[in-house]
Amino acid sequence: MAAPSPHVPPDASRLQAPVARLLRPLVRLFVRCGITFPALTDLLRELYVNVAEYDFALPGKEQTDSRVSLLTGIHRKEVRRLRGAGAPVSAVPVAVSRTSRIIARWLAAPEFTDEQGRPRPLPRASETEPSFESLVASVTRDLRPRAVLDEWLDRGIAFVDEAERIVLSEAAFVPRGGGEQQLYYFGRNLHDHVAAAVTNILEERPRFLERAVHYDGLSPDLARRLEARAREIAMEALQQANREAHAACETDPGGAARWNFGLYVYVEEAPAPPRANPTP
Template sequence: MSEMSETARDEGALHRPVARLLRPLVRLFVARGITFPALTNLLRELYVNVAEYDFALPGKEQTDSRVSLLTGIHRKEVRRLRGAGAPVSAVPATVSRTSRIIARWIADPRFTDPDGRPLALPRSADGEAPSFETLVAAVTRDLRPRAVLDEWLDRGLAFSDEHGRVVLAESAYVPKGGGEPQLYYFGRNLHDHIAASVANVIGETPRFLERAVHYDGLSEDLAGRLEARARAIAMDALREANREAHAACEDDAGGRHRWNFGIYVYTEESGAAPDDPAAGGAA
């Protein structure tokens, strides 16, 4: 088979899964006012950037002509767009600070109960006894614990119980409201999920774990019950992974690698039920 016909075959095979992947993103773009021309400009820049940095030949200078050939974008446009550098996703300061404090609260044995659940913490305590003050101080000395607590209470990340202790809210695990923290994790988590899938598709053997359990043709009640149970299983797995990673980092020399372990749960009304009312599987 010729190289051209292989390329056409690959494009045809990718069309449906890519269209399905992009549909919820297009829904977000339309809802947030990102027009098609604006998206086209962004895609043009990304095509040039990926071709320039991810498809460079070892020992050879990447040329405008080769980038144009790889992307189908005119050389004049390639020349204008090249050299911007690979995109860097900087972690917003508020996201980094908050996520590190929450991660320690749910991982450090000093701040969790025997079952690994985050303790309700007094606002302050004598010495190094567990408190919200010692929790924040264990992560950063640059911020006053009272300022962090006021921010968290205002954002609903924590609340005070009847004894005046600080309690981590369930909502603290998942940023919401479409603000900077939620959009940061939206980009980070989707990027890593898609990057793992792409690596598995284009690699000789699947490298990353990327699996799902799925059942179709369910009643609304059963779908809801399965979603609730999956949430509980997922949170237990995430807490355990966080505890082990937190403990392992204490003795790690550090380096340039990063690790991300994510879980998602999704249910929807999907139209006509399949012939088998309990069709399911794992993939």
């Protein structure tokens, strides 16, 4: 029996159109935020060298400047200058890690949620029932709950209702535009989504779930209604996944692996295609 032929990734020419579409919103962000083409070129040059050095090293052989140059098309002198920086580390900012852990527990732990699984409004402090102080203390003893609350109130993550209870707000799920938390998840979530899709392209059989439901040619009104309903479905799925993951972590011994479950909803009013000139 003949050996199965190895999986061959698509050639560069076939990737150009989808990559151009992928990069277009990023280029819009770069131009808006002042990342010029020369600055982006410098960043890409460093990334090309880094990826070639660490992701394409041959087993048992030392990676050389010549091979990195061959893989990337970057001159050996530039390769020599840029090598050795180390693989990039995706460190979680302390404030982001702290906030996400407390919110995740508020959304998942039975004592902090109601019968429908929604986060309960919490008193600031209480000796007889779950409170905001006990929520923070269940995650970290290194911070005063009052300091966390002041930060959250300032950022709009929580608010105080008429009964003087602390309520988790919509901003907990949609961080403030351009803030540290949003920029961190911008990099993390887009990386993981693209990494899942790239892995599925490079391997013979798709390894990760990466799917979307999409309809074109809709009226703006229907698109908005579908967007609103999709948000509801997505939040239900995210909260259910968070509850199950939180419960499973209670007995997990821990390790170096990580898991990400993400959803997105996007709507745009695409320009109408140009009409063909009538045939005389």
